[in-house]
Amino acid sequence: MRLSEIIYELSPIFLQNFFCSLEGGKIYRRRFSENFFNIFETIKERDRLPKEELETLKVKRMRKQLILAYENSAYYKKLFNRHMFDPYGFESFESLRSLPILHKEQLQENIEPFLNHEIAPIESVTIHTSGTTGAGLIFPVTKACENEQWALWWRYRTNLGIMFDTWCANFGGKVIVPIKQTKPPFHRIIKPFRQVSFSMYHLGPKTVKEYVNTINKKRLEWIHGFPSTLSYLASLMLEQKLSFDHPISWVTIGAESLLPHQKEIIKKAFGIYPKQHYGLSEPVANISExxxxxxxxxxxxxxIEFIPLDDESNQYRIVGTSFANDALLFLRYCTNDIVTLPKEPKRCPCGRAGRVVEEIEGRRYDSIVQKDGSKIMILGHIFRDMVHIREVQIRQDASGFVTFFIVRSKDYTSEDEELLRSEIEMRFRIDYAIEYVEKIEKTDRGKLRLVISELA
Ligand SMILES: [Zn+2]
Known part of the structure; x- marks a missing residue:
């Protein structure tokens, strides 16, 4: 545990709220800079571009990225030369197919040659991600790219009617309430973001009423969070016949894909269907409802390229290339996320020109049962920063006990294990074992399942 985390844990709640807003303020100022609002205007205009204009824009942005990569990164210079690929003459996305698909493992192994060294450190920020398989990646994005990504996400939100000053009940993966705390409140206030941030780690049959009461008392109309957490909240509410005393206007989800049963449970308890959105830290793809x-x-x-999984199904793997990140070109980057496409290309009454996806199968997380019988989800989150873990799988055979199976990379040391143990103990009320293995069995679709549970 970091010193700042220990200080936070030991502080009284009003001070924790203060720290949250202080930290939030720093992030807020970076995220919503003047540049953000400039990009936001542009990106709003781009939303309704006619097909041909959209295509022209795409080619232009792509060419710029290819040239940057060729001129400033050792890896791409070599790659383009070897494949006789001409970035200056780039005209069609078909030609990209002569280049290999990039896998996360390559970046984990050695990210150096991929970087654009012309980007000064001050122009970029460092992103930490956990990803589907639980293996972490640390990489730079430019501040402009980060702004664009947030502008894009806010385009989706404002299209739905959410405003910049709408207060949000947020259910994310951060440990915002110390895990040892057993009494309410189970939320903290992040003023700059107009966010009431709830702890997913304290949510259970005994505490759910407190969560609902807080949302009622503060009349929060927008609920955002991981679908697994929101559907857990919804199912607890249904079980205990709890409801909100005001209409909920928006439910938005992030980080995981939404499963059909989750969608229905949320509708039943909250009175409204959640809106979906697919995006990832690597700025290579985005899909908005x-x-x-x-x-x-x-x-x-x-x-985005949709690469078919097999000949029969309509399922495709998302391979994406970023237009926005000058610090590192993710060229044909394999996300390991899967979508279902409609049998015939679909037009939507809204008139937007781009492609339409039927369903985001994406990243699916499961849950484990803790010692007190409560369920806990989104386990991938704890592995962010752990770049020396190649693969991980969590198996649960008994309530309150799980085994972490870990495939180590060559740089894994006892420090990594210590970090892992402290992350586990900070978040979960479980007994556990760590086992190191050579490899982890994949599903027949080649996906690594993060959680395997033998419990009913
Ligand atoms: Zn539409």
Whole structure:
């Protein structure tokens, strides 16, 4: 545990709220800079571009990225030369197919040659991600790219009617309430973001009423969070016949894909269907649900290729290329996320020009049962920063006990194990074991399941 985390834990709640707002303020100022609002204007205009204009924009943005990569990164210079690929003459996305698909493992192994060394450190920020398989990646994005990504996410939100000053009940993966705390409140206030941030780690049959009361008392109309957490909240509410005393106007989800049963449970308890959105820290793909409920590829932000999983199904793997990140070109980057496409290309009444996706199968997380019988989800989150873990799987055979199976990379040391143990103990009320293995069995679709539970 870091010193700042220990100080936070020991502080009284009003001070914790103060720290949250202080930290939030720093992030807020970076995220919503003047540049953000400039990009936001542009990106709003791009939302309704006619097909040809959109295509022209895509080619232009792509060419710029390819040239940057060729001129400033050792890896791409070599790669383009070897494949006789001409970035200056780039005209069509078909030609990208002559280049290999980039896998996360390559970046984990050695990210150095991929970087654009012309970007000064002050122009970029460092992103930490956990990803589907639980293996972490640390990489730079430019501040402009970060702004664009947030502008894109706010385009989706404002399209749904959410405003910049709408207060939000947020259920994220951060440990915002110390895990040892057993009494309410189970939320903290992050003023700059107008966020009431709830602890997913304290949510259970005994505490759910407190959560609902807080949302009622503060009349929060927008609920945002991991679908697994929101559907857990919803199912607890249904079980205990709890409800909100005011209409909820928006439920938005992030980080995981939404499963059909989660969607229905949320509708039943909250009175409204959640809106979906697919994006990831690596700025290589984005899909947003529109006012009419269609899932649109945000074509102006990144180039998505749908690579078929097999000959029969309509399922495709998302391979994406970023248009926005000058610090590191993710060229044909394999996300390991899967979508279902409609049998015939679909048009949406909203009139947007890009491609429409039927369903985001994406990243699916499961839950484990803790010692007190409560369920806890989104386990991938704890592995962010752990770049020396190659693969991980969590198996639960008994309530309150799980085994972490870990495939180590060559740089894994006892410090990594210590970090892992402290992350586990900070978040979960479980007994556990760590076992190191050579490899982890994949599903027949080649996906690594993060959680395998033998419990009913
Ligand atoms: Zn639409």
């Amino acid at each position: 529109c006012e009419y409920g269609s899932l649109h590829v945000d074509e102006d932000f990144a180039h």
